[in-house]
Amino acid sequence: MFIFLMVVQAIVASLLVCVILMQKSEGGGLGTGGSPTGFMSARGAADFLTRSTAILATIFVVLSIALAGLAVKTIGSRDLDTSLERVAPVQKAPADPLANPAPAAGPLPAATPAQ
Structure with missing residues (x-):
């Protein structure tokens, strides 16, 4: 049904x-001329194309x-794809980042004396 x-x-x-491309920018329709009355006159063509x-x-x-409703109905019932969790498990951050601070990378450089 969706494809149809x-x-x-x-x-x-x-x-x-x-x-839309057949209409004139002024709203004149096909503008081919002809009798001023009738179905395919300039006015009649403009009315037909407007309708x-x-x-x-x-x-x-x-x-x-x-189509939007069908897409939501079709896709909305699917579960999330968890196949990537088996390949690379997600590392969770600690609840309180200050409870376990990361160790320093190395000693701090010594301050140079001012001259």
């Missing part, structure tokens, strides 16, 4: 990009929410 919805979302996204954009955008958002 991903394919549908990819198709919707590509259609959305095509519909198509709104419908495709709504479908895209709904599919995105559905």
Whole structure:
């Protein structure tokens, strides 16, 4: 189901990009001219592309929410992967770092007298 919805979302996204790119930046639609009335006039094309954009955008958002829900439902029930703990055990820090201070690396250098 997840793969099917991903394919549908990819198709919707590509259609959305095509519909948006067909519109003029002024909102004129295809702008091919023709009669001022009718379905494929400049005004009719703009209305059609605007409606198509709104419908495709709504479908895209709904599919995105559905895919996110499916992903959480699928992945949310898994346990954490503890395979790395067997390879390199984690060293835990002491509860109180001042209770067991680390030994000094060596003697401190002697101070040089001021001249």
